[in-house]
Amino acid sequence: MLSRGRKETPSTPKRGVHFHINLLPEVRGLSIGKVLFDTFLDRMGELGEKSVFGQVISKEERRTERMFARYGFRLTDRREVTKFREQRKDPVYLFTLVQERDRTPPPRPPRLILSLHDFHPGSRHQIEEQMQFCLSRCPGHLSILVVPHYHHEISVEDSKESLEFLNKCQDEGHDLAIHGFFHDRQGLPAASRFWTQWYSANEAEFFSLPPSEAAKRITAAKELWVRQGWRARGFVAPGWLYSSSLDRDLGEMGFRYTCTLRDVIHFPQGKKERAWAGTYSLRSTWRRALARAWHPLWKFRCGQEPVVRLSLHPKDLEVPFVRRQLGVFLDELADRGYRSWSYADHVES
Incomplete structure (x- = not known):
């Protein structure tokens, strides 16, 4: 199990900052997630961080690579999570998504x-x-x-x-x-x-x-x-x-x-x-x-x-x-x- 877990965990950037957001069901789909994430990105930019990443479970047409691309992410690695094979016919994947965006505030005028x-x-x-x-x-x-x-x-x-x-x-x-x-x-x-x-x-x-x-x-x-x-x-x-x-x-x-x-x-x-x-x-x-x-x-x-x-x-x-x-x-x-x-x-x- 431990060996399979390591193999099925996609690689992550060496210098990126990890983000993780969970939303209650009643607020999903209300753009709150995007507001939270934009706030997080802005703060990381203020601190000089230019790369953030997260890992997301994707199945069927839910949470597709194309959906995340609309928000400026790119998929850098994907691994199938085999523990779901007995419960589901379609494969379930764990993605690593990276956004490299320089949100450092522009230099202040003198x-x-x-x-x-x-x-x-x-x-x-x-x-x-x-x-x-x-x-x-x-x-x-x-x-x-x-x-x-x-x-x-x-x-x-x-x-x-x-x-x-x-x-x-x-x-x-x-x-x-x-x-x-x-x-x-x-x-x-x-x-x-x-x-x-x-x-x-x-x-x-x-x-x-x-x-x-x-x-x-x-x-x-x-x-x-x-x-x-x-x-x-x-x-x-x-x-x-x-x-x-x-x-x-x-x-x-x-x-x-x-x-x-x-x-x-x-x-x-x-x-x-x-x-x-x-x-x-x-x-x-x-x-x-x-x-x-x-x-x-x-x-x-x-x-x-x-x-x-x-x-x-x-x-x-x-x-x-x-x-x-x-x-x-x-x-x-x-x-x-x-x-x-x-x-x-x-x-x-």
Whole structure:
């Protein structure tokens, strides 16, 4: 019996994925089997599998090779099952059916994740100009990183012009992200001189911020978004500096993403996507000199990736060499098929 069983079992592909579907009698013939199988094939394609096979009993005119061919299968081996000879006059066969179909999703078009930092009432005109400058060259959508109460001065909510502009941006499909709350360290205890002063000029609001205070500020910002009818899908800490323990809290608060200088973090999956942000630091003469040399290096290293990140600050376009570099780069990206994406659209696609 064992020897006959091996001989009467048709061969199978070495690298194929085996499928097996059983349907209850009441749902047979209702196209459910095809839906299940197509779903299975699509999932295998996503996983990189290009060949699947099954083994099917065929007798008389039931489950013929021609029937399976209509669904893209080909018969690769057939063996008679001799144990049925005493019960049936017609032979009963066991088929191996193979479908080799590449259902791998097509490559995703390249995208530029474009973010404009530090929106507040005093930077509205600069942000407007940046939007026009960037999207006229590489069309699409972008993220505007809004500071609710920039440097403890006038609140976004107290500026009619700012609210009108941001409402218009959201209506056009742009992403309004929460960018800290005050964007400064006023009233906070001293911390690392390097990160809080040299690196961020006392703007690293969430660097070493106690968790309870961080949650309080983020909650206050979310309440502002709710009052204005904005979608709070992302939180980005000023200077990208914050404690990694905050990630869990952000996910629990319903955010879809945050990011660091080098990673985009997708919530709730917890996925970290490496994508270094292209950004400028222009506060002093020596920083400008460094930025002039740094941009070509970053462009060479990161500007060819399928996902490119570009993060601009309000005064960037006021520096002539930055304006020239960005204009050339954006034109090049558009010529290579890139479109601008917001963080929110990127992580939700």
